[in-house]
Amino acid sequence: MEKIINVTLKVWRQAGPKASGKFETYKLDNVSTDSSFLEMMDVLNEKLIGERKEPIAFDHDCREGICGMCSMFINGHPHGPDGEITTCQLHMRAFKDGETITIEPWRSAAFPVIKDLMVSRGAFDEIIQAGGFVSVNTGGVPDGNAIAIGKDIADEAMDAATCIGCGACAAACKNGSAMLFVAAKVSQLALLPQGKVEAAHRAKVMVAKMDELGFGNCTNTGACEAECPKNVSISHIARLNREFLSAKFRD
Amino acid sequence: MAKNEESTVVEASKIDARIPAGPLAEKWSNYKAHQKLVNPSNKRRLDVIVVGTGLAGASAAASMAEMGFNVKSFCIQDSPRRAHSIAAQGGINAAKNYQNDGDSVYRLFYDTIKGGDYRAREANVYRLAEVSSGIIDQCVAQGVPFAREYGGLLDNRSFGGAQVSRTFYAKGQTGQQLLLGAYSALSRQVGKGAVKLYSRYEMLDVVVIDGRARGIIARNLVSGKIERFFAHAVVVGSGGYGNAFFLSTNAMTSNASAAIQMYKKGAYFANPAYAQIHPTCVPVHGESQSKLTLMSESLRNDGRIWTPKRKEDAEAIRAGKLKAADLKEEDRDYYLERRYPAFGNLVPRDVASRAAKERCDAGFGVGNTGLAVYLDFSAAIERLGEDLVRARYGNLFQMYEKIVDENPYKTPMMIYPAIHYTMGGIWVDYELQTSVKGLFCIGEANFSDHGANRLGASALMQGLADGYFVLPYTIQNYLADQIQVPRMSTELPEFEQAEKDVNDKIKKLLSIQGKKSVDSLHRELGLIMWDFVGMGRNKAGLEIALEKIKEVRKEFWSNVYIPGKQDDMNNELEKALRVADFIEIGDLMARDALQREESCGGHFREEYQTPEGEALRNDEEFSFASCWKFNGDGVDPILLKEALDYEFIHRQQRNYKA
Amino acid sequence: MWLIDSSIGRKLIMSITGVFLVLFLLFHSCMNIVVIISPASYNAICEFLGANWYALAGTMLLGAGFIVHILYALFLSYQNYRARGGQAYAVTKNQESVTWTSQNMLILGVIVFGFLALHMYNFWYKMQFAELTGLHTGDFHPADGAAYVKQLFSQPVYCVLYLVWLSALWLHLTHGIWSAMQSTGLNNKVWLPRIKAIANVVSTIIILMFMSIPVYYLLGCGSCC
Incomplete structure (x- = not known):
């Protein structure tokens, strides 16, 4: 069943390929466990836009696990802790109320960061x-x-x-x-x-x-x-x- | 050899589809035999731009580069392999008759015309059926791992709307495998230097010089820079416009902007009202929903669709007080089986979708939103056993469980219809050329072939037919006249002006600094579309929609807030540019739905139905493709009509009852 | 040269030298076990592998194998470090199927190498080296291996050190053996679990044979016989 949780997000922010990045922490309340991880990110971005801040850049497209566009290293795992799925198929029910979620871009010399969580x-x-x-x-x-x-x-x-x-x-x-x-x-x-x-x-x-x-x-x-x-x-x-x-x- | 189609009424222009003369089965051969070709040394001197790298775009770019043309290929994602063709699950049709069940080119042609509710062009559809088998051969040669039987030959499955098994498939990922085949062919040409690939680029305008398309303006999505590109011809395969509904099964970047720019530069937009709604999608869960996920239609082969018989039960289920599995058999209403005894749960997509909406609107819907019906496998599990059900649908059940967190083996699945595919699109003639010379449109982005409704497993066929086997021929008929045209400078005033227009538009958007986010305005538009231009349409509703879309347009252009700068990566700006065009497409859809006073295929006007509630076509008055011509911003577009003459097929009312 | 330039070529060298070293260990462990069964026979083997041209050639080859294995390991590790990029992940977690061993082969290798130096001092320096140079470096005759073994392992601290060393070697081998098969392409979906099982069995046999000796002396069995 649907539950409402509050989470703390530690998100890697980096303005561009050459800029140095750092983690920013955001609190997000009232997240439905039925929403997908990317929908949670959408909500966070809407909140940032509401505060006149720049939203977080991340790659995503089909949102059904087949295009391969979404990335994100979530709590120590590419595509998050749940197995056999992409980030877009990850749902918030995989997280606990009050949990801190660390979100990083792919890290590999051959995948340079373009912006925030987006890599080439x-x-x-x-x-x-x-x-x-x-x-x-x-x-x-x-x-x-x-x-x-x-x-x-x-x-x-x-x-x-x-x-x-x-x-x-x-x-x-x-x-x-x-x-x-x-x-x-x-x-x-x-x-x-x-x-x-x-x-x-x-x-x-x-x-x-x-x-x-x-x-x-x-x-x-x-x-x-x-x-x-x-x-x-x-x-x-x-x-x-x-x-x-x-x-x-x-x- | 070209035959003129008369069209009048709103504007007395002639719409000439340039269909070759002769018997249906010989038109394409005749065309190819008499068309102009470009010799190899001249091909090197001709540039072609291809926008989009889906099945149509990637296959066209690869095929033309193989022939020797210089191709520039543009994709919005980070790689051509991510185009949304990749998400197609079911399969691809081809008239191979490998199963010896009586299939033929004519039968595929006939099924496609009938499935499209007699609103497609006969000559185009026949050609599609003709080239379909070559597609399978081509894909096999590329290393596409189609499903095979134990004897090593290709396997087929059956699909809705056909009495033969002609669908080729690669697990539940046929679109992915076909796209990766086209992508590999494209990559090969990129590696050879015959195609220059521009990824993370979005086309923002077509440049027209002396009435001919000569290039595009595109934005580098990483740097934000606006760039100009010249070509002797421009091909657009940018997909459909389903995202005008905000929630659809399309990918997040699927958009109608390329189509709207072509329309504004003089290409007609045809049949915008024809949109297909897919009945078996995972229902909306709540406010934050960003997109809808489709589950293969094959689920309806064994699942039974129902809602509670009594409203009290439906209310109790919505409130979480009653479980679906606990509802007794006699309290369930298997409404499709009740209404359509012959076809039952296997009625066509549009019929199944409307029936679900009717139940939910009447208050019998389930799920926390009340916008869902059950798809129940308990009978199938009893009949076939859980193992067989798992073997057939295991991957879909797993996908459903990941999204909804309910076990479909124990609890009935919930489904609801969603916008899935758009049959309408940019008008093209037999050569896939738009009403602007040198501007071609392929794949879902054009309007051809599917009429008012598309059959399952036909989208992949059309995309690849256009890209591999049709456009690379027909474009030569145009380019043969262009060999004397030197490469033009992108400093020409037309390029300058087009870039300036784009820049002005972006500056204007960024300067609004209003209060509403792009997504919230897009969502508003989507709700209007779903409520009034969705599955069931009527005159009053469409008129309201036109008014409301006007309001959204006004609100958008005066109160949108876009953070960030122009000359930087700016996702919100990208989305805003697309939403601006979705508003235009929404307007066109409502307009087209309003003028088409009949029901056909994916277009259902509540005023025009049989006493049993089925779609009622009006062949007397509406046997035409409606072509909308841009007439300036803020001015009503002009309607032109391409008459559809049925020379070879006798039209009938579709009937799925008996 | 593709054995240096290409990643798979480099892995082939790692695999070949690795397999060679495994074969050496297998031989070495079989030889060692003899000291428990019959110290005299053991000494005969020591005698046989003294300052002869074949023993010397074998030693040189072995040394070369070690050096190549180690140099390539360092080279590969450096490249892999570079390939990870400048910024490390703040949080990393492993899936269950990923063994700690597989991700720490270099560390295990360094541990193994460190103890190897001690081992060379304990035995090789006092035996083959002494024989070659004619210097008397140990307490016993260079070919009296059994005496050296008994002397060393009568000290519990060395027993423990050797057991720790062998444990690290065991871990290194469990991943190394199947990994060599994988890198040379001698693997498929069916054989993947089998090869992993074989690797575990072989490395366990080798290490148990090695371990039995210090344990044997630690328990005092050597002195009562």
Whole structure:
């Protein structure tokens, strides 16, 4: 049932990429436990606007857990303490009355802060641009049923493909590594016959781009998998390692 | 070869959809065989701007770049992959007939026309059905992991409004997978340098020079800087305008601003009244609600919809004194099964939505707001067992439980309709060109193909059809004449003026410094829209809506408060610019709904219904697409009509009772 | 060179040297257990691994493995520190599935390395080193390993120190072994839990064999025999 709680929010405020940031504390009363975390943020922003203060900038869009736009490191977890969801799916019932909630932006050298809780995840786009695709042009492709694909293979590729590119993996990783993100794409396309043709090249260029952009080295802590809102498995990282190493040894 | 459609009444202009001559099934082939093309060396010299990176925008940008054009792609989010196409769950239709159940291009065409309540253009819809199978092949080649059967071939599911299984899907995330496919194709071109990507940019105006679209003005959302961009042609795929209702299933940044800017630069806005309401959304919980979440329509396959039979029970449930599960079978009113014995809980979206609203308006609604009805799986669990229900709907049940904190296996789910998709949009001809030369519109942003109502799993099909297989051809017919046109300087007076207009508008908004927040005004607009321009509309209500929208407009332009500066990241300013345009679209919707004195598809006028309460079309007088032409700020727009000639299909009244 | 430039290449080096060191530990622990069963046989092994070219080559290779493993660990840790960015999180919490060990491999490594220096002084310096240089550094003959073992572990403080050390090594191994498999790509969804179990079993066997010796002497079993 709906309850009304009061919370204290410790929010990271930073005017711009080069500005130095600090925590600001806000008290927010009468929050419905039925409202989502972002709706609570909306209420806080409305309050700030009412006080003629600048509202808090944060990324969000679809608010149903699929676009991957929302970020925020809440009480020590990317996307908050509840499992298997994004910040926009987090509800205030996950918090207690009187609780202090600390909200920080993703922290990773490759994800510079743009403003307040907003970071740039352009690095992920750059990695995909380097090779996260199958090189086919529009038209002139064979029939969709021309190549049969085993259901288990298709399902495993789908599991990898559910990645929403939110960056929680890199944000959770103590090494700032983007391996789970890269692995999800490499693994998806390496599993499918359509992507297998250039799998070796793809693994090499995507890893090279990932390293170039300043992401860290994976040390298999598994924090990425534990915090991934879509439960992408680190077994895909093993496949990426395999693809990459066999590509390099073949060279 | 082009055929003229006569239209008159309000303005005696001719609306020419430029539909190729010939039999229906040969129009597109004929068009392609005779259209003008651009040779490879000339393509390099032509620039195309594509606004939006959803299914339509991303696929169009990628396909045109592959052909050799220079493409500039703009997206409002931080990455093209976040466009709202990603949220589509169910699937994508294609006339593959893999299931050997009698599907064909003609049948998909027919179902789409009928589903759209005979308010779409035959030639466009036929082309859509024709290119549909190529989309599936294309996506498979890109590595989209569609669901497969044990034999390794593609699986299909059935969807509302069709008697065949032609829907391809990737778990409950088909939109995501298709968008990521298009995004990867786009990314490949960005990596090659064929597409220049501008993310966190919002288009604020179209630049028209000598009657042709030649560029856009866009705001860099990070720096706040207003920038000018030239192109030989401009393509807009900016999605629908459902957020005029404030609460909708659209994403927070989904907006109508690009469409309204095109409209103000001379592109007609067609059929704004056609908006689709989806019956199975999670109900509003209270004041702070920011958006609505849709749950797949497939839930209605096994769930039964009901409200209490007695008002006292409904009141007791709302007050928390009575639990739904405790209400006896004979005290429940399965109103869809009662009213529509043949289709029961599987009536089309518009019918199911209206019936829910009718029950709630009559005082039988449940939930703390009284704006919800039950979707009950207890019978299905008894019949199929909890495990099978979990296998079919587990992810949806989990999503519901995360939002509402109630276990749907034990307590009936609560649902309520919400605005979901807008069939109306910028008017385009057969080539997807608007009434402004060189300005094209694709995907949900245009008005074509779905008529007055869209069938499930057809939005993805249309977006990708436009982007992969239609626009990249038709735009060449225009660009072939542009090869002599050199790249223009963005210092031209037209660019200067457009930028100045944008700047003036922003300065004006920032100078108001009133008392109301942008969101609160948007919410006011949304309430008016929902109450008067929502599921059930009538003359008196629409007239009230027009008055009230006028008041909101006045209030907005005199009392909005926007903190922050122009030349900085400023989310409130972004929202204000969008709300200013939502007010315009709200006005157009109400106007269009008022003039259309009939009920059809997503447009239901209470005055025009059958004795049984069903939509009553008027083909004699309203067989046209209403095209609204901008006539200056503060002046009523002009209505033009594109007559819809049904040459190949015989029109019938939709009937879901028997 | 991709073994230096690429993150996965660097991890491959960590894995290969790590696996090599695990194999060494396995051998070392098997050898050690002999001292309990038969001190004389143990001494024969010590004799065999004295100042011979093969023992020397083995030692050099082993040393190289250690050095590469440590240098790469430092290099990787530095890069990872940089990748985290300048600002640390104010609040961090781990999910249950994330082990403390996995996040503290460097610290465990440093502990292991620190004790290793002591261990080298306790045994290697007095045995192989003495034999090589001809210097008499210990109380017994360089090949009388059993005597050295007995002497050291008759002091409870060394027993405790060695037990602490071995505990740290055990933690390091539980993550290191499966992690090496993961980094070389020898893993998948089915084998993930199996490999983790194998890693735990192997590292526990190694450490128990090592631990049995100080415990054996601590309990005074060595002197009564």
